[in-house]
Amino acid sequence: MKKTLIGVTLAALLAGFIGCNSTSQLVSMRGDGVELPDHAPVSKSYSEKTPGVGDQRLITRTFLTQPPLVPHAIEKYVPITYDDNGCLECHITDELRGKKLPKMGASHFSKTVLDEDGNPAVEMSRYQCDTCHVPQVDAKPLVDNVFNGVTKR
Numbered sequence: 001m002k003k004t005l006i007g008v009t010l011a012a013l014l015a016g017f018i019g020c021n022s023t024s025q026l027v028s029m030r031g032d033g034v035e036l037p038d039h040a041p042v043s044k045s046y047s048e049k050t051p052g053v054g055d056q057r058l059i060t061r062t063f064l065t066q067p068p069l070v071p072h073a074i075e076k077y078v079p080i081t082y083d084d085n086g087c088l089e090c091h092i093t094d095e096l097r098g099k100k101l102p103k104m105g106a107s108h109f110s111k112t113v114l115d116e117d118g119n120p121a122v123e124m125s126r127y128q129c130d131t132c133h134v135p136q137v138d139a140k141p142l143v144d145n146v147f148n149g150v151t152k153r
Helices: 002-021 086-091
Strands: 109-114 120-122
Touching: none
Parallel strands: none
Antiparallel strands: 109 120
C-alpha cells in the first residue's frame, strides 16, 4: 500500500515536471506573445447612416430572441432620459411620413399604465433602448468565427 502511494506520487510529480518543461511558448489568439502589451483594435465608427434618409435595411438577427440591431447612427439620440427619448419619436408607430419603420414590440408597453392619450405607456424597465438595441460597426472579427446563427424556427 505504501509503495503504491509513493509510486503514484512520484509518477504524478514526474508527469507534472515533464509537462511543464515541454510546453511551447504561449501565444494569444491574436498571434502575439502573451508577454507583449495588449494593443487596442483600431477604433471604428458606427454606421454613418442617418435615420429616415436613404435605403436602410434591417440587420439580420443571429439568434431567435436577439433584440433588433440599430442600422443607423445614434449619437444625437443619447443619452436617453425619461424626458428625452429620441427613439420614441419614430419607433412608437410603424409608419412615419409614409415610410415603414420597425415599431416597438408589445412587450415594451405597460399593461396597466396609460399615457396622456389613453394608450399603453412605455414600460419603464424597457425605456432605456440602447441597453439592448445597439448600433453596428462594420469591422472584421478579432478572431476567426464559424458561428452560424439560427433565426428561423
